[in-house]
Amino acid sequence: MTTQRTHIMVCGGTGCVSAQSLEIVDKFKAKLDAAGYGEEVAVIRTGCFGFCGQGPIVKIHPDNIFYVQVGLTDVDDIVDEHIIKGRVVERLLYKEPETQLALPKHDEMNFYKKQYRIALRNCGLINPEDINEYIAFNGYEALGKVLTEYTPDEVISIVKASGLRGRGGGGFLTGLKWELTRKPVADQKYVICNADEGDPGAFMDRSILEGDPHSVLEAMAIAGYAIGASEGIIYIRAEYPLAIKRLEVAIAQAKEYGLLGKQIFSTNFSFDIKIKLGAGAFVCGEETALIHSVEGKRGEPTKKPPYPSIEGYNGKPTSVNNVETFANVCPIILKGAEWFSSIGTATSKGTKVFALAGKINNVGLVEVPMGTTLREIIYDIGGGIVGGKAFKAVQTGGPSGGVITVADLDTPIDYESLKNIGSMMGSGGMIVMDEDDCMVNIAKFYLEFTQDESCGKCTPCRLGTKRMHELLDKITQGNGTMEDIDKLKTLGKSIKDSALCGLGQTAPNPVLSTLEYFYDEYLAHIKDKRCPAGACKALAKYSIIEDKCIGCTACARVCPVNCISGAPKQKHVIDESLCIACGACFTACKFQAVLRP
Numbered sequence: 001m002t003t004q005r006t007h008i009m010v011c012g013g014t015g016c017v018s019a020q021s022l023e024i025v026d027k028f029k030a031k032l033d034a035a036g037y038g039e040e041v042a043v044i045r046t047g048c049f050g051f052c053g054q055g056p057i058v059k060i061h062p063d064n065i066f067y068v069q070v071g072l073t074d075v076d077d078i079v080d081e082h083i084i085k086g087r088v089v090e091r092l093l094y095k096e097p098e099t100q101l102a103l104p105k106h107d108e109m110n111f112y113k114k115q116y117r118i119a120l121r122n123c124g125l126i127n128p129e130d131i132n133e134y135i136a137f138n139g140y141e142a143l144g145k146v147l148t149e150y151t152p153d154e155v156i157s158i159v160k161a162s163g164l165r166g167r168g169g170g171g172f173l174t175g176l177k178w179e180l181t182r183k184p185v186a187d188q189k190y191v192i193c194n195a196d197e198g199d200p201g202a203f204m205d206r207s208i209l210e211g212d213p214h215s216v217l218e219a220m221a222i223a224g225y226a227i228g229a230s231e232g233i234i235y236i237r238a239e240y241p242l243a244i245k246r247l248e249v250a251i252a253q254a255k256e257y258g259l260l261g262k263q264i265f266s267t268n269f270s271f272d273i274k275i276k277l278g279a280g281a282f283v284c285g286e287e288t289a290l291i292h293s294v295e296g297k298r299g300e301p302t303k304k305p306p307y308p309s310i311e312g313y314n315g316k317p318t319s320v321n322n323v324e325t326f327a328n329v330c331p332i333i334l335k336g337a338e339w340f341s342s343i344g345t346a347t348s349k350g351t352k353v354f355a356l357a358g359k360i361n362n363v364g365l366v367e368v369p370m371g372t373t374l375r376e377i378i379y380d381i382g383g384g385i386v387g388g389k390a391f392k393a394v395q396t397g398g399p400s401g402g403v404i405t406v407a408d409l410d411t412p413i414d415y416e417s418l419k420n421i422g423s424m425m426g427s428g429g430m431i432v433m434d435e436d437d438c439m440v441n442i443a444k445f446y447l448e449f450t451q452d453e454s455c456g457k458c459t460p461c462r463l464g465t466k467r468m469h470e471l472l473d474k475i476t477q478g479n480g481t482m483e484d485i486d487k488l489k490t491l492g493k494s495i496k497d498s499a500l501c502g503l504g505q506t507a508p509n510p511v512l513s514t515l516e517y518f519y520d521e522y523l524a525h526i527k528d529k530r531c532p533a534g535a536c537k538a539l540a541k542y543s544i545i546e547d548k549c550i551g552c553t554a555c556a557r558v559c560p561v562n563c564i565s566g567a568p569k570q571k572h573v574i575d576e577s578l579c580i581a582c583g584a585c586f587t588a589c590k591f592q593a594v595l596r597p
Contacts, residue, residue, distance in 0.1 A: 006041045006083060007061040011124065013048030013210055014203070014242050016056040020072060021045075024056060027075045032083070041083055047211015049124035051111055053363035054094060059106070059124070066106040067092040097361060097383055111362045114381055116343070118351050119167075119204075119327035120367045123211030128246050131253040134214040140259050142333035143218050146225055147267045152182060155226040159329065161337035163349030168194055168285065168322030169400065169426045170502075171348075171415040174329075180309040181227040181319040189229035190313045191220050194290055194322040195236035195243070198282035199398030200449060201357040202429035205323035207365055208353075209236070209243035212327070213250035217273060219329035221260065224271040227319050232273040235290055237280040247275055282399070282453035285427075286501045287312075287320040289455065300457045301501035322427065324353055344370030348414030352425065358394075358432035359386045368413070375409040378432060389434040393517070397426030399446045399453075400506035402513030403439065422513045424506070438535035439518040440525055444472040446510040450503060461504030464495040468511060476536040480526040488515065534596045540581035546571050548593035555585035555594060 010016075010025050028043040049057045054068035058078065065088055067078065074092055081087045093102040094109060106112050117123075126133040134140075146155055160175030181189065193216060197205040209216060220232040236244060251273055254260040262270045276294050284290045284299040291313050293299035312318025328350055332340045341349045348370040354377065356366050361383030368377060374394060378384070385391050393403040402423040404411065411417050415425050433442065451465040468491050471484045492508030499505045515522060524530050531539040544555070544564075551569040556562075563579050566572030574585070586594045 004040055004042045006063070008041060008043045008078075008083075009046045009059040009061060009124065010043065011047075011049050011055055011057045012045035012128070012242075013052070013055075013207055014240075015048070015052045017242065019056050021056040023072055024058070024070060024075060027072055028079070031075055031079045035079060035084065037079075037083060044127045045129075046126060047123040047128050048120075048207040048365060049106070050115075050120065050207075050365040050367075051094075051106075051109075051362065052365065053361070057124075058092075064106075065104050066094065066109075068094045110383065111364070111366075111381055114372065114376060115367050116351050116369050117367050118331055118340075118343075119208060119324050119353050120211070120365065121331070122215060123207060126212070128211050128213055129249045131214060131250065131257060134212070138330075138334060139214055140218055142330035143221050143225075143259065144265050145333060146222050147265045147269055152226045152228065155222065155333075156182065158337045159226070159332060162332045162340040163337075163344075163347075164325065164328055164332060164340065165348065165415065166321060167324035167328070167352065167427070169397065169424065171425060174321060174325055177309060177319055177321070178223060178226045180307070181229075181317045184310055184317045186317050188231070188314070188316050189224075189227055190316060190318040191223045191227065191229045191232040192287075192290070192294065192313065192318055192320045193220055193232065193234040193326060194285065194287070194320055195234055195240070196278050196280075196284045196290060197237070197240075197323075197427060198280065198285055198453070199400075199427055199429040201431050202355045202398060202427055204353040204355055204365060204428045206240050206243050208323050208327050209240070210246055213243075213246050214254065215330060216323055216326045217247075217250055217254055217260065219326035220273060221264065221271045222329055222333065223319060223321065223326070225269050227317070229319070230270050230272070232271060233276050233294055233313070234273060235276050235278055235284070235294055238277045239280050244275065244277070251275070281455070282450070283455045283501070283503050286503060289501065290320065291318065298455070300455045301503075303500060324428070345412060345414045347416055352413065352428060354428045354430045356382050356430050356432070358430075359389065359434040359437070360384075360432040361386055370414045371412040373410050373412055374404060377413070377430070378409070382432065385432065385434050387434075389436065392433045392435055392437055393439065393442075394433065395423075395431045395442070395446075395510070396429070397424035397506075397509070398429040399450045400424060400502065400509060401426050401429075402509045403433075403442070403517060405517045422509070422516065424509070436533055436535065438476075438531050438533040439514040439521050440472065440476055440531075441533075441535050443511045443514045444469065444476055447472055447507070450507040454503065454507075458498075458500035458504060460495045460498040461500065461507065464491055464499070465504070465507050467491055468495075468508065472511070475522065475525050476531070477538045478525070478529045478536075480522075482526060484526070485515065485522055534581070534583070537581040540596075541576040541579050542574055542581065542583070542585055543576070543595045544572050544574055545593050545595055548591055550591060550593070552591070554588045554590065558584040558588045560584065 058067040289301040447469040456462040534540040556564040563575040
């Protein structure tokens with residue numbers, strides 16, 4: 001058998017798969033076979049590299065060469081030049097935007113320099129569908145260590161000492177949750193992995209499950225040993241077909257190797273895992289609603305206490321942790337609580353994965369130590385705002401969070417600091433907005449989402465979010481009054497104080513935070529009947545600056561409703577009563593003669 005000298009790692013995350021990365025894998029294999037290199041060069045479909053805006057990504061090992069935006073037509077060059085002749089394909093290297101310097105290695109890129117990968121440690125490094133590759137990188141060593149060296153109470157003590165907090169948004173101490181679930185005496189207990197990732201723009205958990213599913217399975221088994229459970233359930237939304245497939249493969253392999261099932265590592269501990277598909281209800285991110293859905297009931301939350309640690313799935317003690325939380329467990333066991341607690345801040349230990357999206361140059365997944373500032377993430381890692389435009393705000397915590405302005409960009413990212421400025425950590429969505437975003441419209445978007453996702457069980461959330469959305473819609477249509485602002489504030493505070501679960505209690509956050517930081521935009525919509533960003537079409541009317549217009553007719557030729565009049569080489573005029581605010585004239589004008597609202 002020929003020894004493999006080179007590995008071609010091709011991103012197999014959902015984003016790159018949608019950009020033909022699977023077809024790229026097939027073409028690599030066919031090309032290598034035809035050239036006689038099929039046995040000595042392995043082509044491996046791996047997980048997400050994180051730099052999603054530059055996908056599909058291909059990395060060559062052991063050369064450590066990082067190719068970006070690779071297409072089917074680039075496969076021939078990579079094989080002919082790099083694999084056969086040993087020459088780097090310069091045109092496929094990433095170029096830093098400021099210097100335009102081509103960087104062949106990922107650790108030279110600003111996007112990766114400040115990252116510290118713990119939860120994402122194996123994503124982009126191993127084949128997620130090969131348990132042997134996971135084992136080669138210390139896979140299942142933590143489970144073996146736990147079962148042969150520690151008592152359940154000792155495991156809980158290690159996790160508590162590490163300071164690991166829930167990465168799903170609540171920030172509850174993981175070790176304490178396990179301890180509370182261990183204490184009750186019951187004939188059966190359960191471990192549930194919450195993979196019902198529902199924040200708009202968030203894809204942290206999906207990428208971990210697609211790129212390193214065994215890390216979650218191993219951690220769930222450790223949690224089962226710690227709390228005295230023999231059964232684990234992964235609750236995952238059906239919209240994640242690739243993650244589901246890789247979980248199914250991983251569970252089958254772990255059972256085949258005796259790492260799930262009866263008497264694991266020849267001990268008395270038995271643990272099995274099954275998958276439960278969810279319908280993608282945002283409210284099922286709340287643990288009691290999730291448990292009801294797993295039981296086949298309507299996904300509605302219930303008032304606590306009793307907490308799931310006392311009465312959870314099937315009325316039995318249940319520990320619910322999210323994917324990213326589990327992904328941190330095995331390194332804590334292997335490297336120690338002191339190692340993990342040395343990373344981060346006094347109250348927020350370890351790292352956090354964020355899905356960086358929106359008006360940002362470097363879109364993708366980033367994992368940074370707690371305490372890293374927003375400025376570092378947006379400008380050092382994210383590469384700043386697209387097109388050099390002005391930063392306006394960043395929304396953290398998804399629909400449950402709030403907007404953060406330029407005044408707070410130096411805030412360290414941890415649970416308490418974000419809460420103190422009116423936002424929250426959430427599961428890790430981070431959407432960046434620029435000068436073209438209307439904050440009233442942004443608040444309306446999030447209210448529309450939470451109102452649609454409300455289970456309807458409690459009146460404050462069911463009706464309150466609907467009323468708030470109606471008021472915001474009224475304002476963006478140009479029909480708002482100053483009384484509407486008072487109503488929004490009153491409704492928002494009432495819903496926060498009286499809603500049954502976290503969805504309703506946090507739903508008003510985007511509205512209340514935009515009212516606090518962008519009050520002038522609300523006033524412009526209400527008093528001036530104008531949207532400063534030009535995003536609200538009912539208020540966005542374009543006009544032509546007379547002394548700049550040369551009568552080139554470019555604007556009139558692209559107007560879809562023929563609302564621009566004027567002869568060639570004469571000043572043009574926009575009929576605002578007919579204008580639909582599409583912005584085509586603004587884009588077409590080369591003389592900056594079209595004034596955007």
